[in-house]
Structures are given as C-alpha cells and as structure tokens.
Amino acid sequence: MKFKAIVADIDGTITCEKRELHLGAMKKIRSLKIPVVLATGNTLCYARTASRLIGLEGAVIAENGGAVTVRFDLQGTFEESLEECEKAYSFLSEYFKLTKLDPLYRKTEIALRRDFDLEKARALLKTQSLDIEMVDTKYAIHLKSTKINKGVGLQKLAGMMGLEAEDFVAIGDSENDVEMFEASGFGIAVANGDEKIKEAANYVTDASFGDGTVEAIEFLESNGWI
Template identity: 35%
Template structure:
C-alpha cells in the first residue's frame, strides 16, 4: 500500500511561473492513501486547492499554524496570532511595508503568522520578530514571521493524529527550508531539484526534475519501492 502523502504547493506542485501544473491533478486524485497539502500559504489557498483536486480537505496552512482535517471538521491552531500582529505593527511603525499592496491578499486571510514580501528589508524584520519572541523563515516566496515552535512538522503531527496515522508513515515532498522539519519527521522525504540547500540537505532524496516534474518523479519512486 502506498503511504499517506504530505505535499507542499509553491515550487512543488507548480511550474516556474508559480501556476499549478495540471499534470499533478490526476496523480493526487488517484493516490490511494490520505493526501495532506502542507503550505506556508494562508488557510483558504490549500482548502481551495483540495476542492479543485477533488480530494478531502486535509490541509496544513501557515507553516503549521492552522490545520484542518475534513473528517474531524475543526480548525486546529498552533500559531501565535498576537505575536505576528505585534511584529506587523512594529514593522509598519518603523516605516517599512509588507510589500503586497493596499488589499494585501497574501495576509488578508492569514490568522497565525505574517508574510512579508522578499523585496522588503529583512534585517529589521528579523530584529523586530526576535523582540517579540518570533522567528522569520524565508520560503523563497516570502518572509514568514511565525512562532518558533510552530512548523509544518507540528502541523503534520496534528493532522496525522486526526487521520489516525503515525507521522512517520508519511512521505513528504517539498522545496524549501520551511519543509525541513517536516522532512525530519516523516518516514521518507523528497526535495525537488529546484529546492533550496536546507531542504536538499534534510531530505532523504533529491529528484532530478524541478518543480512539478520533480514531484511526479517522487511519486513514481514511492510507487516503485512499494511494488
């Protein structure tokens, strides 16, 4: 039997232009074990993606800050919303911007952390986060301000318990340093070729293909080892 799967979105299920690669739809729909979408994006994004995939809504959002498993029907929070709001206020008061425009769709529905565009000053953000007991993680797509004890691994522990699995039963595929703790937790992990060095160093294997090509190769390797 194939193992349950934890899959990142950006850089993993996508093409280089950040759009979802349509080739991942059928393999995810046909995966014979539970699939958990684990992302740094805010809660609505993985929920919507699961809807379009046509799979149960099993999601880890905001780098583990918000977890939802459809069969349990309860959003479980691991993050520190007060800490992230304090960092946001201090960063803005210091004269900096989040970098997403007035509407800010990146943070508009974010509940437990803060995302800052990577073209904004990092050093003061790190200093302010540290003053409020928070940390900054660079996912390659944004700077995420989050509680230090919250990550995709803690999110998967929550989701796995709700699904009735041991986290070590999972295979995970991702591309960024925010996947590293997840890679260390699961039984088997793959970094796609475009992954950063932290992800590659932590993963059990690195695919030859980048982005969705690498994700599909990882699934093939899992199936081959299962036969």
C-alpha cells in the first residue's frame, strides 16, 4: 500500500490547542516528498494563506468542500449553493439571534457563531424543504448544502491533480472530516478528535492536535506507505 498525497484539516489538526500553527507539524509536513493539501471549513483566502505560510503549493479545499483550488496562481472554483443557505439563515433568524462569520469572504456556505441551541435549530430546519444541513466544527456552525462536503471537494481536487481520492491519506479531527475520510484511501484521526471522526478513522493517534499529525505522518512513514 502506497499513497501519493496527504489531505489534512487545519484547525485542531495541524495547530496547537489555541489555533496557532504547530511548528513541529509544519516541519514534518515540509519534509514530505508528496503533495499535501489543506482542507478546512474556513474561507478560501484563509486556506491559501495557511498553505503559503507552511510552504506548500496552494492546493486547498475550503468552505467544507464548496471551494477548491489547485495552485496559488489559479482562481478557485465555487459551488453555487449560497442562495439556499441564505434561505435557511433567514428562516432560523426568526427563532435565534445569529451572527455570521466572515460573510464577505464566504461564497458557498454560511458560518455562524456557536452561541445558540444547535439541536433545536437542526430540528426546526428539518421542517423546511431545503437541502441544507448544520455542521459543528467546534469553531463555528456551518449552514451548508447537503450535496457539498470535504469528500466531494477531495474528489474534485484529486481529479484536478491527476490523482484519485483513494490516493490520499486524510488527517482530521472533526465531524466535517468524515466524508473526506470515506473518500480517501486511509483516514487518521488525531486524539482530540470527536467521536464521529474517530469512528470513521482507520487509525487514531495517541497524541493530540499538531503532535497527533506528527505521529500520523511518522506512522505512515514507518509502514512505508508514503
């Protein structure tokens, strides 16, 4: 078994607990001879900046799969899903005081501050005929299309790179990484990950956050898989 690339979540996976980039994980990632793609629920500009600071080529999956780009010098591609997200937002705003995060930069979904009753909001949303779901990444609540996820984004980006999604090892920590694990050839959850991602993982690290990513890569290297 040999993998050709790695796709890694950012916050909670290659960061420290307070969201700073983990220097050990950065050093380990830069030592690799295979492509490393960043995948995040955050905006495309955030993902591109993180990729640049790490020293990667700029291949990123952003907005939970809604936005992807393969290099810094290429425009991103965006799914047309924001309009229906806005309908869901308007409906839920009748019941909750919602705060949008980064509204000027998000093109395919709506991110909300985590200060309302998520389960009640999910139940209310189910009464509407909208293909929208709510995902908690532990950093924000995302109103997103049910047809878009990091797995879909990985399949799209892999094709742009001349690869298959199964050629990737996925590393993550949150429920929004589950579909990415399912699409990839092998999924590794860091120890601070939630139960959903650990259940989807092929391997769970003993270490948390960026230390977990270092452990994950060393595990792959020790098996000769990368």
